[in-house]
Amino acid sequence: MSPRLHRVTGPLTSADAHGIRALARAATQSDAVEPLSEQPLLWLTGAGPEIHHLILGDPSAPVGYAQLDLRDRSQASAELVVHPQARRQGHGSALLDALADPDVPVDVWAHGDLAPARSVAARRGLPVVRELWQMRLDPLTTPADPMPAPEGITLRAFEPGRDESAWLALNSAAFAHHPEQGRMTRTDLDAREAEPWFDPAGFVLAESEGRLLAAGWTKVPPGADEGEIYVLGVHPAAQGRGLGRLLTDWMLNHLAGRGLRTAVLYTEGDNTPAIRTYRRAGFERSAAHVVYRL
Structure with a gap:
């Protein structure tokens, strides 16, 4: 059975935010790059109504998470992460499907430009529209x-x-x-x-x-x-x-x-x-x- 997708608008509870941070730490340890940038982490508990949280599985110990920023309805942005032990099970694609909006283009960050993210993007035919360098x-x-x-x-x-x-x-x-x-x-x-x-x-x-x-x-x-x-x-x-x-x-x-x-x-x-x-x-x-x- 596929894990349930929870949708929350605005700030999360402290328990759910703790679960997302633990998920992000697990991904960082596995990938050597942080999957969520600073602002999405701050928005876990400090988000306004334009910030949407998509939590896959038990919010206190999720297998996947995506955050959608809809402050600009003409160009939304998103970041997502899947737990290392739950990858290659379609969870990343499920989150992308949940983020997709026929009326609003959504820019999705792939931190570190890792091979798994490139593979998913290639399968879905997603173009690269921006590149941020770390120097x-x-x-x-x-x-x-x-x-x-x-x-x-x-x-x-x-x-x-x-x-x-x-x-x-x-x-x-x-x-x-x-x-x-x-x-x-x-x-x-x-x-x-x-x-x-x-x-x-x-x-x-x-x-x-x-x-x-x-x-x-x-x-x-x-x-x-x-x-x-x-x-x-x-x-x-x-x-x-x-x-x-x-x-x-x-x-x-x-x-x-x-x-x-x-x-x-x-x-x-x-x-x-x-x-x-x-x-x-x-x-x-x-x-x-x-x-x-x-």
Whole structure:
């Protein structure tokens, strides 16, 4: 008998969220890549009515899970995971069938671009519509001298309770065409500030005459041996002033100062200027995450 499919809109109970996290951990241990990204994990208990959960089997110990983001009815997105011990039984296809909507195109993430996901996509004829690169710098070393800021530019740390609105405005402008980052809300930002990894000392703002022009945000989960250049945003009006390179240099110095030897970041596979900047700093592509259109 096929496991029952449960559909839930909005936040899950803590018990069901615990079951999904355990499923994701099992997949991570098996595949060496996390099947669900940060935002879907936050939405397990913090979702709004546009977030739909599809749980295959007992919600406290599911064999499969998919999350559908319908905030944009013209272009939905989804992520899914099947327990390693329950694969090759049609559960992935069942979740894809449940995600399919004849009126709304659904973009489905395949983290790590793993062979099983490629096989399922090939059988269903799903095209790749996007590629997200992970880039890695190893070893991470501190430059001899920090890069000087351009004239008129000052750097300072993000101040919780003061800088949220200005940063969100910058983020929206810098990532206006980005399907995830550009949608970040105050609720999303507050959720990240509440995470144990959040450290305002690793969140730098570049200003000119009190106006926020760029920001660089690092992320180091507790106990991690590598740090992440989490978000790097430059206002379109401030492009070409070297702020991306300046903040990249600052963030690498910050991560090295914490004793980390590896830095990672994520960037769109077709973002040539960003990839050029990161390669100049020593990063190289280390993995890819792809999006299939359902």
